[in-house]
Amino acid sequence: RKEVEQDPGPFNVPEGATVAFNCTYSNSASQSFFWYRQDCRKEPKLLMSVYSSGNEDGRFTAQLNRASQYISLLIRDSKLSDSATYLCAVNKAGGFKTIFGAGTRLFVKA
Amino acid sequence: DTAVSQTPKYLVTQMGNDKSIKCEQNLGHDTMYWYKQDSKKFLKIMFSYNNKELIINETVPNRFSPKSPDKAHLNLHINSLELGDSAVYFCASSQEGVRDTEAFFGQGTRLTVV
Numbered sequence: 001r002k003e004v005e006q007d008p009g010p011f012n013v014p015e016g017a018t019v020a021f022n023c024t025y026s027n028s029a030s031q032s033f034f035w036y037r038q039d040c041r042k043e044p045k046l047l048m049s050v051y052s053s054g055n056e057d058g059r060f061t062a063q064l065n066r067a068s069q070y071i072s073l074l075i076r077d078s079k080l081s082d083s084a085t086y087l088c089a090v091n092k093a094g095g096f097k098t099i100f101g102a103g104t105r106l107f108v109k110a
Numbered sequence: 111d112t113a114v115s116q117t118p119k120y121l122v123t124q125m126g127n128d129k130s131i132k133c134e135q136n137l138g139h140d141t142m143y144w145y146k147q148d149s150k151k152f153l154k155i156m157f158s159y160n161n162k163e164l165i166i167n168e169t170v171p172n173r174f175s176p177k178s179p180d181k182a183h184l185n186l187h188i189n190s191l192e193l194g195d196s197a198v199y200f201c202a203s204s205q206e207g208v209r210d211t212e213a214f215f216g217q218g219t220r221l222t223v224v
Binding site for chain 2: 032034038042043044045046049085087089091094096097098099100102103
């Protein structure tokens with residue numbers, strides 16, 4: 001079983017749609033959780049950290065369920081510019097490595 | 111003022127050659143990494159270094175030899191390149207010991223072995 005698993009998609013949605021991505025992790029000692037965004041032929045960049053209480057940044061909402069070892073990302077009112085690959089990532093404090101999921105591709109169409 | 115910079119951006123070489131990729135970060139981070147992203151876009155950690163010391167080697171072949179002359183630099187040397195080494199190699203850095211250890215990535219080196 002991979003340490004971090006996510007649905008590779010692709011997700012094809014119209015502008016304005018709401019889309020949700022899910023991710024599961026296997027290491028219960030994981031302590032930090034993130035969503036990264038990677039555009040085509042670019043490096044991954046942090047979209048947002050994920051906290052147990054859930055957090056929101058504009059149209060983006062991230063949730064963490066430690067009991068189920070599950071992370072989610074919700075994008076509301078999708079824009080064309082949201083088209084990218086979204087990578088779930090986890091890190092164990094002092095573990096010196098961030099483990100990434102395979103990424104979920106999102107295509108937002110006009 | 112690029113935070114994590116790696117060179118070269120593109121590298122095309124023949125099988126059997128030896129090549130190096132350089133990486134530098136100006137963020138003052140203690141930890142640096144090499145990741146490999148293959149054609150299926152899976153981003154897999156190869157090595158992590160903390161204060162110039164190797165911490166993690168994720169069962170990478172001996173042909174790959176990282177070197178960290180100081181904590182701001184982590185270079186990757188690859189011997190006897192094989193076709194399967196073709197991928198994008200990303201350098202990254204982070205600061206361990208803080209709550210949200212965000213990794214900052216370089217722009218990547220697209221290696222093509224022919």
